[in-house]
Amino acid sequence: MGRMIATNSSRPALGVLLVGLLCVRAAAAAEPSIHIVDAWARATPPGVETGAVYCKILNHGGADRLVDARSPAAHGVEIHASVSENGVVEMRRIDALPVDAGASVELAPGGTHLMLVGLAAPLAAGAKVELTLVFAVAGEIAVEVPVVDARAPPAAHEHEHEHHAQ
Amino acid sequence: MKRAQSVSIGIAAALAIAVGIAAGLWRRATPSPPLEIGGYALPTPKPLGAFELVDDRGTKFTARDFAGHWSFVYFGYTYCPDVCPLTLVELADVKKRIAERTPGAPVSVYFVSVDPRRDSPERLHEYVSYFDPDFHGLTGDVAQITALANAAGAVFFVPPGQDEHTYLVSHSSSIALLEPSGALRAVFTAPHDAAQVAADFAKIYARYGGQR
Numbered sequence: 001m002g003r004m005i006a007t008n009s010s011r012p013a014l015g016v017l018l019v020g021l022l023c024v025r026a027a028a029a030a031e032p033s034i035h036i037v038d039a040w041a042r043a044t045p046p047g048v049e050t051g052a053v054y055c056k057i058l059n060h061g062g063a064d065r066l067v068d069a070r071s072p073a074a075h076g077v078e079i080h081a082s083v084s085e086n087g088v089v090e091m092r093r094i095d096a097l098p099v100d101a102g103a104s105v106e107l108a109p110g111g112t113h114l115m116l117v118g119l120a121a122p123l124a125a126g127a128k129v130e131l132t133l134v135f136a137v138a139g140e141i142a143v144e145v146p147v148v149d150a151r152a153p154p155a156a157h158e159h160e161h162e163h164h165a166q
Numbered sequence: 167m168k169r170a171q172s173v174s175i176g177i178a179a180a181l182a183i184a185v186g187i188a189a190g191l192w193r194r195a196t197p198s199p200p201l202e203i204g205g206y207a208l209p210t211p212k213p214l215g216a217f218e219l220v221d222d223r224g225t226k227f228t229a230r231d232f233a234g235h236w237s238f239v240y241f242g243y244t245y246c247p248d249v250c251p252l253t254l255v256e257l258a259d260v261k262k263r264i265a266e267r268t269p270g271a272p273v274s275v276y277f278v279s280v281d282p283r284r285d286s287p288e289r290l291h292e293y294v295s296y297f298d299p300d301f302h303g304l305t306g307d308v309a310q311i312t313a314l315a316n317a318a319g320a321v322f323f324v325p326p327g328q329d330e331h332t333y334l335v336s337h338s339s340s341i342a343l344l345e346p347s348g349a350l351r352a353v354f355t356a357p358h359d360a361a362q363v364a365a366d367f368a369k370i371y372a373r374y375g376g377q378r
């Protein structure tokens with residue numbers, strides 16, 4: 001945008017008009033303050049009733065909290081943290097996950113994750129899981145989560161990136 | 167004069183020998199520095215003691231069945247969606263890396279259930295085979311699992327106040343390494359990195375691999 005203004009500096013009126021139009025467009029789009037990126041679900045072994053979803057929560061707005069989650073793929077979705085203390089790993093249920101203003105929170109293997117409890121069917125690699133995250137301020141955010149076979153080397157993971165409009 | 171000189175040489179020689187012997191004794195009495203690994207290697211392996219479990223094919227499994235190969239032993243449960251799959255993926259990678267790096271070493275991987283109420287042999291078989299067709303699952307009575315876990319330096323417990331169907335189990339995140347005699351030789355502490363564990367195993371195998 002800075003470059004655009006610079007190239008149009010010889011015609012200030014047009015530059016101002018363009019900037020004005022862009023501002024109007026941005027306001028009209030009302031960009032959500034919370035973005036979910038790099039979401040993936042671990043493909044599950046046969047017979048297993050639980051699954052895990054990982055993602056990054058980017059907060060471009062004020063302080064918020066992830067307070068709930070649900071998915072048609074599971075009986076329930078819980079916010080969990082794998083906590084390691086004295087060599088013992090314990091999963092703890094979290095009622096609300098704070099996301100500070102302008103901060104990002106990463107849900108990653110071995111740490112905070114969304115636990116899918118009571119899977120309707122095993123999660124097969126290549127499938128998608130519909131997931132709704134509920135934030136205290138931003139409200140509900142629907143995410144389509146690709147199921148990834150995590151047995152492959154990490155470099156081979158194909159995480160879905162959110163594409164931002166140019 | 168000459169005599170005095172030879173006496174002093176004799177004393178010096180005797181002293182040198184005495185110091186040498188003392189140093190040798192001291193070295194024998196003092197443990198050599200342990201191998202530096204991501205965890206700890208026991209200079210003297212620790213036998214596991216008796217236990218009786220059942221493997222993922224429904225066959226009786228006792229301490230004797232750990233003999234003849236190196237065993238990586240991890241304690242977890244199939245209901246665990248995060249840390250257990252993560253560790254088993256690493257262990258599958260460890261096994262592959264050891265096959266390339268230390269091809270002479272026979273290695274087996276065991277996933278011991280800390281949740282026998284939900285983990286039947288059938289369920290364990292489906293679960294461990296998913297990560298590697300050669301992985302073994304072990305389950306059985308809580309008391310027998312506890313005997314093996316404690317001997318391998320691991321603990322587990324069910325935190326109170328949970329639903330009887332969806333309860334979670336807390337468990338050690340370490341991986342035990344048994345030598346071919348069946349005794350505990352090393353414990354790898356989390357977080358586990360397959361390249362690190364395979365490199366540590368190569369060190370352990372180089373120092374203790376020839377012993378029985």
